[in-house]
């Protein structure tokens with residue numbers, strides 16, 4: 001999608017921290033004009049200030065899109081500072097837990113809203129975002145939401161808003177699980193006699209290499225796992241621990257994803 005309408009009507013980014021900055025970098029790299037972007041943030045970073053975007057407290061009227069990238073706990077306070085949203089503006093929220101109904105309560109029933117859940121690999125163009133819109137949003141506005149998030153990675157569309165807490169548990173929070181896997185794998189290496197720097201190098205390269213292999217083959221993760229596992233060998237010895245039905249990865253991840261999804265539901269209630 002070309003961003004010509006967006007460049008003409010403008011785009012407002014409310015909150016430009018980690019996620020807002022990742023999105024902004026993606027838009028600018030895909031042809032959004034810096035002059036068309038207004039960032040509203042009480043503490044813009046030096047990086048944001050250097051991008052040539054407008055930094056202000058007031059938004060242009062009727063922009064093509066208003067992106068909400070403040071913490072859910074700050075959302076209500078942050079929204080009251082905005083002028084009324086007009087019908088043709090797409091409101092795209094990336095906040096965990098903030099429901100479409102909450103946003104409609106604050107912004108008005110007829111507001112076109114797409115709720116999404118991206119993740120931090122967006123900072124290197126490798127994000128994955130899920131989106132779901134309210135009844136007011138037009139197909140063109142859903143396409144625009146997809147293009148805005150597509151500037152920093154891939155996207156999926158959800159059938160119902162209720163699914164977004166599960167997305168938060170799997171991919172929104174998911175990068176943290178993988179980073180913790182790297183930390184834990186490196187620690188396990190030092191426990192087996194490696195120096196900390198060598199263990200960290202091996203752990204990080206293994207996760208990066210395995211992810212790249214999974215991304216560049218037609219084989220399923222199950223097949224790839226089996227390819228590493230020689231009969232009677234070392235991998236199967238490790239997998240016996242990791243695939244333990246009670247204490248292994250599957251149960252641990254089910255519990256972790258459930259905790260994240262439940263916390264998302266709590267934030268929304």
Ligand SMILES: NC(=O)C1=CN([C@@H]2O[C@H](COP(=O)(O)OP(=O)(O)OC[C@H]3O[C@@H](n4cnc5c(N)ncnc54)[C@H](O)[C@@H]3O)[C@@H](O)[C@H]2O)C=CC1
Pocket residue numbers: 014015016017018019020040041042043044069070071072074077078094095096117118119120172173
């Ligand atoms: N960090 C992550 O992995 C992900 C975060 N999210 C969601 O993205 C949103 C932003 O998260 P982060 O970027 O991590 O947080 P952050 O703390 O890095 O950024 C929040 C920004 O909002 C600004 N801010 C505070 N009060 C404001 C106000 N009244 N008006 C305008 N701006 C204000 C802050 O100065 C800061 O720059 C949250 O709602 C979070 O749930 C979604 C997916 C992944």
Ligand SMILES: O=C(O)[C@@H]1CCC=N1
Pocket residue numbers: 096168172173
């Ligand atoms: O931890 C959080 O609440 C946010 C939402 C998904 C990832 N980070």
